[in-house]
Amino acid sequence: MKVAIINGSPKLRESASQLLAEAVQKKLGNQTECAICSPIGPEGSEILKKIEGANALVFVFPLYIDGLPSHLLRFLDESLQDISDKASGAMVYSIVNNGFFEGRQNAVAFEIMRNFADKAGLKWGQGIGVGGGGMLRSVGIGRGPLKKVGNTLDLLSKNIINARSAQNYTVDPDFPRALYIAVAHLSWRASARKNKVNSKQMLVKP
Amino acid sequence: MSSKTRLILHDLRPGDAAAVLPAQSEECLLFAAYPAVRYCVGCYGCWTKTPGKCVIRDRGADMAGMMPKCGEFIILSRLVFGGLSPDIKAVMDRSIGFVLPFFRIVKGEMHHVPRVEHPPDLRYVFYGADMTEREKETAKALAKANSINLASGRSEIQFFPTFRDCKEVLK
Numbered sequence: 001m002k003v004a005i006i007n008g009s010p011k012l013r014e015s016a017s018q019l020l021a022e023a024v025q026k027k028l029g030n031q032t033e034c035a036i037c038s039p040i041g042p043e044g045s046e047i048l049k050k051i052e053g054a055n056a057l058v059f060v061f062p063l064y065i066d067g068l069p070s071h072l073l074r075f076l077d078e079s080l081q082d083i084s085d086k087a088s089g090a091m092v093y094s095i096v097n098n099g100f101f102e103g104r105q106n107a108v109a110f111e112i113m114r115n116f117a118d119k120a121g122l123k124w125g126q127g128i129g130v131g132g133g134g135m136l137r138s139v140g141i142g143r144g145p146l147k148k149v150g151n152t153l154d155l156l157s158k159n160i161i162n163a164r165s166a167q168n169y170t171v172d173p174d175f176p177r178a179l180y181i182a183v184a185h186l187s188w189r190a191s192a193r194k195n196k197v198n199s200k201q202m203l204v205k206p
Numbered sequence: 207m208s209s210k211t212r213l214i215l216h217d218l219r220p221g222d223a224a225a226v227l228p229a230q231s232e233e234c235l236l237f238a239a240y241p242a243v244r245y246c247v248g249c250y251g252c253w254t255k256t257p258g259k260c261v262i263r264d265r266g267a268d269m270a271g272m273m274p275k276c277g278e279f280i281i282l283s284r285l286v287f288g289g290l291s292p293d294i295k296a297v298m299d300r301s302i303g304f305v306l307p308f309f310r311i312v313k314g315e316m317h318h319v320p321r322v323e324h325p326p327d328l329r330y331v332f333y334g335a336d337m338t339e340r341e342k343e344t345a346k347a348l349a350k351a352n353s354i355n356l357a358s359g360r361s362e363i364q365f366f367p368t369f370r371d372c373k374e375v376l377k
């Protein structure tokens with residue numbers, strides 16, 4: 001069985017999406033031939049080769065304004081026919097992570113991916129929404145407050161291996177939302193300060 | 207510019223735009239998403255380096271500053287998988303400096319604090335042949351979610367089979 005995992009974050013390796021992609025790759029690793037690729041970056045032009053003959057396409061991307069990052073959307077739109085030819089009969093899964101706390105805010109992106117699958121003549125498998133994306137890189141998947149995220153990826157991996165469709169599923173960190181917000185506010189201010197932008201300047205109006 | 211000003215972000219080719227859109231004026235600003243602007247790289251410089259403006263230097267950086275100056279923000283887009291077209295989405299992703307990085311709770315969910323006092327009303331005008339019902343439902347859900355995220359008071363959505371059919375509603 002061949003699985004192509006497509007990292008749809010423009011941040012490539014430095015992204016929460018990459019962590020999620022690697023976690024799934026590890027879970028599928030010994031049972032499938034499974035590579036991670038991206039439509040951009042040094043190997044961007046190779047992506048169609050990488051998805052050729054895949055039985056499952058797993059798109060892993062960050063939520064951008066309730067939808068897909070534009071470079072990923074462009075790839076799906078412009079290469080629709082190629083994807084449909086090269087991965088004909090494949091199942092389409094999506095793991096979407098977002099900055100807001102609630103994983104359910106990824107629901108519209110699942111629908112967009114499902115409409116893509118329909119247009120490409122591929123079969124929709126499942127959407128997984130992971131909220132609190134800000135914690136993924138700092139805490140690590142499957143650990144402490146992100147234990148449920150790890151469990152969710154286990155279930156997804158089983159569905160991928162069995163070529164099963166399942167209900168979309170979303171998960172939030174086991175962590176107080178108010179605290180998540182407080183930490184995020186501190187870290188925005190700290191990043192700005194590093195760029196010599198103070199708290200008042202952050203609020204500037206156009 | 208006043209709250210009567212309309213801003214139309216569209217993905218039409220130049221000749222088609224001239225045939226369909228009103229002339230650019232003080233009451234009606236136009237922004238062409240084609241040819242495509244560069245895509246957002248997720249750096250958050252628009253929040254922490256040059257607040258309110260994207261750090262990538264092409265015309266895609268101008269949109270976030272134009273949005274607050276209009277009363278109505280109209281997006282004319284080809285419907286792609288039930289959402290915005292890649293050209294439009296590239297402009298929108300580059301424009302999140304329009305809101306602040308800080309968060310608030312709206313209807314029980316986390317969202318951004320608006321940067322400006324009076325964010326514009328939103329109107330989505332989608333065109334495309336053979337739209338499915340499913341795609342239309344997706345677009346409606348997207349418009350609703352975006353209007354909360356962009357803190358706009360109202361959002362409207364319309365569908366047409368071709369961009370030429372949109373002319374009347376853009377007058």
Ligand SMILES: Cc1cc2nc3c(=O)[nH]c(=O)nc-3n(C[C@H](O)[C@H](O)[C@H](O)COP(=O)(O)O)c2cc1C
Pocket residue numbers: 009010011014015016017018061062063064065066067097098099100101105132133134246248249250299300302355
């Ligand atoms: C242009 C842009 C738009 C975004 N829009 C949303 C959004 O609508 N909702 C949300 O919860 N997070 C949004 N985010 C936050 C990202 O989804 C979040 O930071 C994610 O964890 C990034 O994942 P990555 O590291 O894989 O790129 C947005 C980020 C950017 C840069």
